[in-house]
Amino acid sequence: MTEDIILRVDQISKSFQTSEGTQKVIQDISLEVMKKSVLCILGYSGCGKTTLLRIMSALEKPDEGNILVDNSNYCTPSKDVLLLFQDFNQLFPWKSILLNIVHALLITKTALDRKSAVLEAEAVLKEVGLYEYRNRYPRQLSGGMKQRAAVARALALKPKILLMDEPFASLDMVTRHNLQKLVREKCLKYDISVVFVTHGVEEAVLIGDRIVIMKANPGEIGFTLDNTYIATGSSVDKMKMMSIIMEQLNNQTNQEEG
Ligand SMILES: Nc1ncnc2c1ncn2[C@@H]1O[C@H](COP(=O)(O)OP(=O)(O)O)[C@@H](O)[C@H]1O
Ligand SMILES: [Mg+2]
Numbered sequence: 001m002t003e004d005i006i007l008r009v010d011q012i013s014k015s016f017q018t019s020e021g022t023q024k025v026i027q028d029i030s031l032e033v034m035k036k037s038v039l040c041i042l043g044y045s046g047c048g049k050t051t052l053l054r055i056m057s058a059l060e061k062p063d064e065g066n067i068l069v070d071n072s073n074y075c076t077p078s079k080d081v082l083l084l085f086q087d088f089n090q091l092f093p094w095k096s097i098l099l100n101i102v103h104a105l106l107i108t109k110t111a112l113d114r115k116s117a118v119l120e121a122e123a124v125l126k127e128v129g130l131y132e133y134r135n136r137y138p139r140q141l142s143g144g145m146k147q148r149a150a151v152a153r154a155l156a157l158k159p160k161i162l163l164m165d166e167p168f169a170s171l172d173m174v175t176r177h178n179l180q181k182l183v184r185e186k187c188l189k190y191d192i193s194v195v196f197v198t199h200g201v202e203e204a205v206l207i208g209d210r211i212v213i214m215k216a217n218p219g220e221i222g223f224t225l226d227n228t229y230i231a232t233g234s235s236v237d238k239m240k241m242m243s244i245i246m247e248q249l250n251n252q253t254n255q256e257e258g
Helices: 049-056 097-107 112-125 143-157 171-187 200-206 226-230 236-258
Strands: 007-018 021-034 039-040 065-068 081-086 161-165 193-198 210-215 218-224
Touching: 007 049, 007 143, 007 193, 007 210, 007 226, 021 039, 021 097, 021 193, 021 218, 039 049, 039 171, 039 200, 049 065, 049 081, 049 161, 049 226, 081 143, 097 112, 143 171, 161 171, 171 193, 193 236, 200 236, 218 236, 226 236
Parallel strands: 039 193, 039 210, 081 161, 161 193
Antiparallel strands: 007 021, 007 065, 210 218
């Protein structure tokens, strides 16, 4: 494993028992997440993206294969690999957003005492533009602000990898766009690698250094793309990337229909 790889998914397979029998949800998936990068996983609903993320975070055990983080087998959930969901209600409703972050820092022992936890929580809230809302409770925040606070908490915990499962899918376009920029910029600044799951083609191109397209039934890697748009920022590259992805997704649909 080269030094530039932070997470390796090594020949993972997973089946579930259903009332109709055994369903193979993930088949022989291998991929690598590089340090200081965002890997985007794109695929239709039901192709196994969430299952793959749950296996990466050690919340689910694979039937076959291994997850390696920093060269070591990763089998027990820890704050090294954090999972952030689409659901907006990931914060304790009875604590302000500042105290939500302070609490997370203390229980994970990321901060050694309350004073340093408060300072760190304030710093990340400034970083994501929520400092003036620090004493608000989650119910007093919009969906976008709650996700922004969840990103701030993730930054404070300094995981090696942040796994994001369609975190912005139900936000309006402008809020979503701002959060996409925020995640890329701040995670890379804090040296956190990101695996970002989405079914949005444009979102994948806006956020991922590399884009992996999954196929369904069973979930497999269909296609991998180095996203030139991230380096150039050129709208021509953006359109080119989007059309390559659309073609790949269309091929999948045609194969299913054919
Ligand atoms: N715990 C489970 N038990 C049985 N089937 C499951 C379980 N979790 C997921 N599945 C099935 O696995 C498939 C992939 O689900 P999921 O990973 O959630 O896909 P995605 O996130 O891409 O929409 C679906 O058909 C789903 O019904
Ligand atoms: Mg899912």
